Amino acid sequence: TQLLEQSPQFLSIQEGENLTVYCNSSSVFSSLQWYRQEPGEGPVLLVTVVTGGEVKKLKRLTFQFGDARKDSSLHITAAQTGDTGLYLCAFDPGRRALTFGSGTRLQVQP
Amino acid sequence: DSGVTQTPKHLITATGQRVTLRCSPRSGDLSVYWYQQSLDQGLQFLIHYYNGEERAKGNILERFSAQQFPDLHSELNLSSLELGDSALYFCASSVGLAGARYEQYFGPGTRLTVT
Numbered sequence: 001t002q003l004l005e006q007s008p009q010f011l012s013i014q015e016g017e018n019l020t021v022y023c024n025s026s027s028v029f030s031s032l033q034w035y036r037q038e039p040g041e042g043p044v045l046l047v048t049v050v051t052g053g054e055v056k057k058l059k060r061l062t063f064q065f066g067d068a069r070k071d072s073s074l075h076i077t078a079a080q081t082g083d084t085g086l087y088l089c090a091f092d093p094g095r096r097a098l099t100f101g102s103g104t105r106l107q108v109q110p
Numbered sequence: 111d112s113g114v115t116q117t118p119k120h121l122i123t124a125t126g127q128r129v130t131l132r133c134s135p136r137s138g139d140l141s142v143y144w145y146q147q148s149l150d151q152g153l154q155f156l157i158h159y160y161n162g163e164e165r166a167k168g169n170i171l172e173r174f175s176a177q178q179f180p181d182l183h184s185e186l187n188l189s190s191l192e193l194g195d196s197a198l199y200f201c202a203s204s205v206g207l208a209g210a211r212y213e214q215y216f217g218p219g220t221r222l223t224v225t
Binding site: 041043044088097100102 | 153154166168
């Protein structure tokens with residue numbers, strides 16, 4: 001069974017700080033997705049990474065897919081209160097629906 | 111706004127009861143997915159329909175069933191409800207079949223509380 005482990009589970013930081021969250025597995029993925037879920041809403045896709053070693057940037061967010069395609073990281077530069085939310089990584093195990101990690105809950109304090 | 115609508119937003123009911131959750135996908139999307147999100151289990155895939163046909167099942171209990179109608183809206187039926195069924199239920203839609211190849215757009219969810 002392919003499992004996604006996310007760390008840390010919880011993170012509380014001050015506005016302006018940098019942070020990195022991780023998504024790890026023992027399995028190789030053809031692609032990996034990152035979602036952000038804000039309180040009271042559904043998850044929203046941030047990025048899909050496909051190629052080993054790939055780095056994608058979305059404003060202050062930098063996503064990296066591991067060379068072996070078993071892990072991924074999300075780095076946020078100069079966090080803002082609007083970055084508060086649950087960050088989820090996910091992959092498609094071949095059944096056309098997504099399997100999600102347990103998530104990292106980020107709280108950015110003003 | 112993802113374009114996916116779910117009703118009701120909140121639902122409070124008693125154990126043993128039956129409820130129906132409704133989802134309207136984005137215009138043009140043929141796939142509808144149902145997910146359950148609870149504190150201890152995280153976000154888990156329940157079932158997938160494509161153009162009216164069931165295509166995949168995940169961790170869906172036998173007490174739960176779903177269908178997708180000709181107008182592509184979908185309903186998730188939960189029966190013989192237990193306290194442990196309390197959770198957020200999300201519907202997502204996508205244009206095509208192939209999982210992560212097509213972005214899934216999530217609705218705002220239905221929060222079910224079983225008392």
